[in-house]
Amino acid sequence: MENTANQFPQSAVIALQDITLHGALDRATSAADGRRRNLIGELPHAQELRQQGRGSRLRGLHDLPELLEELEANVTAAGGTVLWASDAAEANQHVLALCRQHNLKRGVKSKSMVTEEIGLIAALEAAGIEMIETDLGEYIVQISGDHPSHIIMPAMHMTREQIRDLFVDKLEMPYTDNAEEMTAFIRACLRQEYLDADFGMSGGNFLIAETGTVVIVTNEGNGRLSTGVPPVHIAVVGIEKVIPSWEDFATLIQMLPRSATGQRMSVYTSAFTGPAHDGEPDGPRHFYLILVDNGRSGIYASEYAEALACIRCGACLNACPVYQSVGGHAYGWVYPGPIGAIVTPLLKGAENAAPLPFASTLCGACQSACPVDIHIPDMLLRLRRDLRHVQEPLLQLSMKGYGFAFSHPLLYQLGGKAASAASRALARAENPDDADGPIHALPGYPLSGWTQSRDFPPLAAESFHDWWRKHRS
Ligand code: SF4
Structure with a gap:
């Protein structure tokens, strides 16, 4: 995805004049933030759990090199293969090489921000390989030729009516305004894609070092179908997603669905440890885990290492008055909202995303919403300090x-x-x-x-x- 983060001021002005966008954002962010508040509020020890989650993530980051080695050893022991990618090009090359090795022409993919980050679909298309997004929001964005505007809800910027018209226009869906009927129609369209696919791709919400397991958390079951039905599963995950143990997972999984979608539990929590083993009737015959750096080591070595603790729940986006007003596309790259305003300059270079750390009122709503208490306003301020040299002279x-x-x-x-x-x-x-x-x-x-x-x-x-x-x- 092209980086247009430096155009944030102009993009924000355009977004602010879009009444339809405001309606869609207003409904979606206030509903998501409200559900999060209710469900976090019902936890008797919410703040203690939050700090425990923060501790898990920070411990994972502290021991990152050792945990990645442990993860690789355990994935390999379970029959999988780990491939390391220092940047986006190398990650895409690994996927293309696997496609050649196994003669893969058609894939299905569950939602993954890191594959957006590395521009995987464009690289596959250039090589003549078709990839179908199976998360409903990602599928909507894909068939409309658009990009996700939210970490968790990729089509948050669209109204139900716009989505209906898209399905009628592109997929010849019988006209209906009923969300359940629309979803059932797409479900039927996608079902055959899983069966026809040569390979499935996923990201990973967590990587459990002690067993070499990739965990993905979804609500639609598409993650399980994308990775379990085709004969080859390729998971592409950022190196920062590794956590030491299932005990850490037990803490974090109490916070992730509550913060992301306002649910006590997501509908599907799927764990993959290597490929299907002898005697197991289901599951992929081959399993590959591509661990992507793409600038994360640089963040790890900087004073902003805490940004890597993010579990990509999207709660800070929903709580942010700037995101609520302009939506995700104005931020100009894959990661929008408060955490995007930190991660984008760090991954793409400060001079290529200079306005983003200023796209905040510093009200602190992002940090209050964050399930792992990332000190977002503090980091935004420090980035502003680092960007003094690229600010306007006045x-x-x-x-x-x-x-x-x-x-x-x-x-x-x-x-x-x-x-x-x-x-x-x-x-x-x-x-x-x-x-x-x-x-x-x-x-x-x-x-x-x-x-x-x-x-x-x-x-x-x-x-x-x-x-x-x-x-x-
Ligand atoms: S910074 Fe915190 S609130 Fe924002 S996406 Fe990451 S974990 Fe969620």
Whole structure:
């Protein structure tokens, strides 16, 4: 997928004017965030569990090199093959080589963000290999020639009516507005694809080092069918997904579905340890695990290593006021929302995603929603600091001015008094008799532009410093 993250400001303006997009985002994010809050709220020890989950992920990251070696040994012992990919090109080359080796022409795939990241489908198509997405949201996005806009709900940006029209247009679905009928139609379309496929592909929500197991968590059963029916299963997973043990999994699986889809449990939790063994009637005859680095080692060695603890639940997206307003496509690459604003500059290079760390109000809703308590606002601030050199000259100058004023108390106090006087002279109450209090506007362009959609209450006549001096006794 092409990276257009540097166009975030322009893309956001376009997204903000799209009323249909707003409706779709508003319904989906508020429903998902509400369900998450309810189900996390019912846990008697939610905060303790959250910290336990954080501990599991951080321990996994701390021992990452050793755990990856343990994982490889156990996958191999179970009859599977581990392949290492330092970047996207190498990961795609591994898949293409396996396709040649086993004469694979047609595949089915369950949802995986890392395969989006490496541009796998485009690489397969270029080699004449067909790959069908089987997650309903991914399938919608694939047949519409679009890209996912959310980590968990790829077609979140589309309304039911848009999806209906797409199915009628592209798949000749009999006209219906009923979501269950639409889903049943797609189910029937996809069922034959599993049976016809030469190979199945998946990502992995977790890699369990102690047994060499890939775990995927789905609601549609497509993950199990994609990986269990065809004779070859290729799993492509980021190296950071490894966790030490099933005990760690037991903690994390209590948080993932609650945070991702607002469910106590996802409908399917499927675990694969190698291929089908002798005497087992079902399952793939060949199992390959491609472990993708693609910039993760660089993050691991940096002060942002904690970003790798993400379990890709999408809760921070649903809780973020910026994501709620502009949706995922505005972020310009595979990973949107608050965690995307961290991961994209780290994976693609800060100069190729410079606006993203600024696409946040730093309200902290993302960290509060995060089931593993990733310190997202803190990392966004540090990335802003690292990106000082690529900021616009006017912003750099104003930040230097702020820095100077904040480090000189007298200047700060004089500036505060001047700002207070100016704001009281300029701000005009537009509705002085309103029972909820007046809304204030500023006169003259460009100041009036700022208050077109915002209140500008004048600063208090008395500063806190002055008040404190009077009252401290
Ligand atoms: S940063 Fe936290 S909330 Fe956001 S996707 Fe990752 S685990 Fe979920």
